[in-house]
Amino acid sequence: MSKDFEQQLHEALRPVDPEEGFEQRVLARIVQERSSTRRKVTRWASVALAASVVFAAVLGTHEWQLRREQEGLEARKQLLEALRLTGEKLDVAYQAVNREAPEPADDGSGA
């Protein structure tokens, strides 16, 4: 039954083609971006040389920031994994408790 369901799910999620002309639209965007980039390069070339001196000084700080960001993202990932595991085990206990004897009849009798 499980295999059959998964097979059905596989078929329900068959890949689908984009609308006709997708390839041409992608290439058109690339051409558009290339011409826009060329203009930007010409405009900023004179500024780049002056900026390179400042860039070298900033680079050290930037690398530290990148490292810190990586550490933070890794810590976030570990946090989410830890919380997921915690929730999973709590759920095991919750389900087990719910499989206990049914609720007492509401007849005013004690537990």
Next chain:
Amino acid sequence: MIMRALFRHSMLVLVGTLSFCTNTFAADGQLKIPEFAGLADKAAESVIITLDPSLLRLAARFLDPSDPEDAAARAAIAGIKGIYVRSYKFDQDFAYPKADVDMVRKQLGAPGWQQLVQVRTRAEQQNVDIYLLVEQERANGLAIIASKPREFTIVNIVGSIDMKKLHELEGQFGIPKLDLEDKK
């Protein structure tokens, strides 16, 4: 039935029943968890997480408040000072040192630790123990020890615990909340 009531209304029941709890010398919520040296190499899968206060603060800074999962995580860890997880799965039965896991369980006999739930499932040989460290009517530590023949998990959370928010997380991590209350 008592276990169900305790679990479903854990925070309320604890506050209501622990008025007699005046122990101010309860243990720190952090358990001594063995190193389990070399176990990761033997295990088919292992999860080793150590998030002390500074790493937790760092992780919290990278939680996106506009993301439902991240926002739920942020709410759950408010007041928490540390999260420690050791989880291993193996390809063979009892490939892990049971005595080491039992040693962690023994620490939960220290003053302040209250057993919340104990599950023993014969079919799967599954044991799940959930304890809260209660100090002055507040839950300041959580310990979960879950074991089966081929896996064990120890979760230790230190700090102010909101059990409801922790349990509700299963509805946030991209995992649809299982509607266990539905009856035919």
Next chain:
Amino acid sequence: MTRARAGESSAFAALVRRYQRTVYSIALRMLSDRHRAEDLAQEVFLQLYRTLDGIDSDTHLAFWLRKVAVNRAIDRMRMESRHDNEPLTEAVAVADEPTEDDPLLHKRMADLVAQLPPAARAVVVLRYQEDLDPTDIASTLDMSINTVKSHLKRSLTLLRARVQGTAIVEDIR
């Protein structure tokens, strides 16, 4: 791919033709909207064009395209926060190829997948549309394997129950 890296636009166009179905389908299953899916798919190929030098094999390329497509889609969904209570009309339109199996069932299943939150939806799409195994899904989504398996298990349980119209509590062992 060597020719594409060298700047031959016809070679790059061939890459687009070869992978457009994969990229677009991932975007569509995630975003449930044809226009947004096409927009995202175009952006993925634009990004590929910019970073083609960093791709060293066909296998790497396939992995890269899936990773970028699904992660961009997740980012977009989170930004727009539209995955909750999203109308299903676009998802309904997806199953447009005739099939010998039950089209209504497939439509229902696709609709239900479209209701899953971002991370679970991504895992299900990569598993059942792209046929990736949990290890590859974990790499693609930068998740642990355990998280992937957890998403799969819970999502399948929910989907199965919803399709069958039964209470989930009876399926839990």
